[in-house]
Amino acid sequence: MQCDVCIIGGGLVGCSTALHLVRAGKSVVLVERDRIGAHASGANFGGVRRHGRNVLELPLSTRAFDIWRNMGTLVGNDCEFMPTGHLKIARSEAEMAVLEQWSSFGAEHGIPVVLHDRTSLRANFPWLNTSSFGASFCPGDGHANPRLAAPAFALRAGAEGAVVIQGDGATTVEDARDEFEVTLHSRRRIRAAVLVNAAGAWGRHFARYYGDEAPVEAVAPQMFVSEPVPYIIDAVLGMVTGGLYLRQIPRGNVIFGGGRGILDPNCHRSSPSDRVFAETVGLAGDLVPSLRDIAVIRSWTGVEGHCEDGLPILGPSPRRANLYHAFGFSGHGFQMAPAVGAVLSELIARGFSETDISALSPRRFTGAKSSILAESEI
Template identity: 30%
Template sequence: MRPFVETLEGDPSLPGEVDIVVIGGGIVGCSAALRAAELGHRVALVEKGRIAGEQSSRNWGWVRRMGRDVAEYPLGIESLRIWDTLAQRLGHETGFRRSGIVYTAHTDAEMAWIEKVAADADRFGIGAQRLTRAQLAERFPGASLPARAGLFTEDDGRAEPSLAAPAIARGARVKGAKILTGCAVRSIETSAGAVSGVVTERGTIRCRSVILAGGAWSRLFLGNLGIDLPQLRVRGSVLRTAPLKGGPAHALGNGDFGIRPRLDGGYTISRRGRARVQITPDSFRLLTKFLPALRKNRGELALTVDRGMWDGLTTARRWADDAVTPFERCRVLDPEPREAELARTMRAVEAAFPAFKDARIAQKWGGIIDVTPDAVPVIGPAAQIPGLTLATGFSGHGFGIGPAAGQLAVELATGAAPLVDPTPFRADRFGTMPATAQAAE
């Protein structure tokens, strides 16, 4: 079942020429289109399905700085600043609220993790407050949280995935961006080795620059250009409840579950600490790059065989510009949620918060998360094709840092001063990504 998303109709006609084409209508792509249009660039946002149809509407809706890889902290800090004024800037509701986030620790490993997160937060000037068991009880009255300690960031918050990316796309349109939905980009054209246009199923758009924000589809798209981006897919399951009184006021990561208050009075709930990595042909191709992460996080990762294996075996990896592509055959990744996993998660929530014993589950859905070997995104130029900038591999963190990530991608694509140091996000940190073929001349 797909989560509800505010509908945004695409423009009826294809522009003949723009300065920048953004591929992908998730929150990163929409944010890139907004920033490019604000800077006066002619920009077209091209999405094969619908705006926020995939992970940008299927995530937890957390907007946080703490608990990230150290490389992401500056981007998280800048993104939170953008979120603060985004709704006012757009004239549309995003659901953003600085309502605070709490993590709890039960085990020795979790206690050590909280201490590391607290130290990282202190390093970047983020006010992370350590909570005793008694202080946790004060923050969550009536709850049963068998935790030894907690960590609280008052200024971190939440937003609504069903609202945010469509609101940003509307804002980009007001600034002059063309928004094209149901329009797959098939390939990139080059002239003298550099980007000169994109080929879509509806025709060609001439441009000097392309930003690829294709999420879980990015590896496949780049592979057709001969670029080997190390990226795998992780399957998640999420549910939301109907409006409910007596639940927590803060987003909470507790043991096996994560929970977030919603703007409508309900809660978004999912399991923590057990990501389902789809076993696909790419899992074997990329094993050496991902093996260190699998070993390091073996208690938090579970390999799963599902439809992803069949899709990986049957999906074309090469196609001509005039051929129907995988992006047209599957407009939206819409996996079934794992019912047993969500049932266990809900039982844990009910045990912690008695109010949820009467909760009505309004909806469940699945989603596909794009991950890199170090769980840090790739944001920066693709050396193989001048004019192509990557913004992908957000590893489940893209919603919260999306506004700043989109802005950074535009700055790197246009040569403007970047809002944060882009070095940690460079693509070549994984080694050479060979270009065995070139885009169409």
């Protein structure tokens, strides 16, 4: 099979890239080892926030925000995006200082946030406990249904001409003159002028084929969903410490996450941890007292690529022309993936993008490290 661009990985990053590339006039083959959206892109919390992001991600995150607001127009499915706003809780004066500092970064990037002290927090979010020190609230951020997003992009890309292969993974990548030759498990071969490595937690493996090293490890964030209860939690909730993130859907179920589950030794699958279950359910009840006796009906995990500096590996390979990396999204990829596809398609089809992703370049691990602010929350 011959194409302009072969994409390895059918998570939201790969599917978004496929759609934007076919719209830019490229012939595209997307290869997914399992099912579309089967891994992090389908298992995640569904948080769509710019609030509290590392400033180096804000150009991409801001662009993604605009896409999320118009998702229905782009893919024919709004993916249940709800712009409820995102509330980040501080439990001490020191944590409040972190929120105040970020509110200045946000203002510089056109993202207004509202700071709340204990009294206004209580008045505006009466479902919260009374012991939180303060919070910041970012209107416009929100949540969406991760089960819908990657399939919606893949369906749209397929309808517009991309070839989407599922259940057949790439086993090797070789140079074939100026092109790439990707061999699949079934022994099918794909020749492409451009290769996009969107293999999520497994992207490091393909980067190494061309000597591109990236300190990305697989981790398994853990999630929970409760029985349906009356709808009261009308914002996505997070904490400065990152210990808990929580949202409620209109049907009443409360979806929340925190801590990390157990990875299989081969890092392909993961499973929930009982200890994390007890800790995170306890924390949810502390923060939102009405959840204290709630029945948690399911817990699950997903495998995510986490880079040591907490930023994705995104951009052209430093060593191989026409190879692009887009992996290791470190807990932030659901929100940003719609823009990742747009930016990669611009780089591939036009040679430049106005969205500044230079700080996310794979190059940062070939030389001196940049100084980067830590961000703990998914």
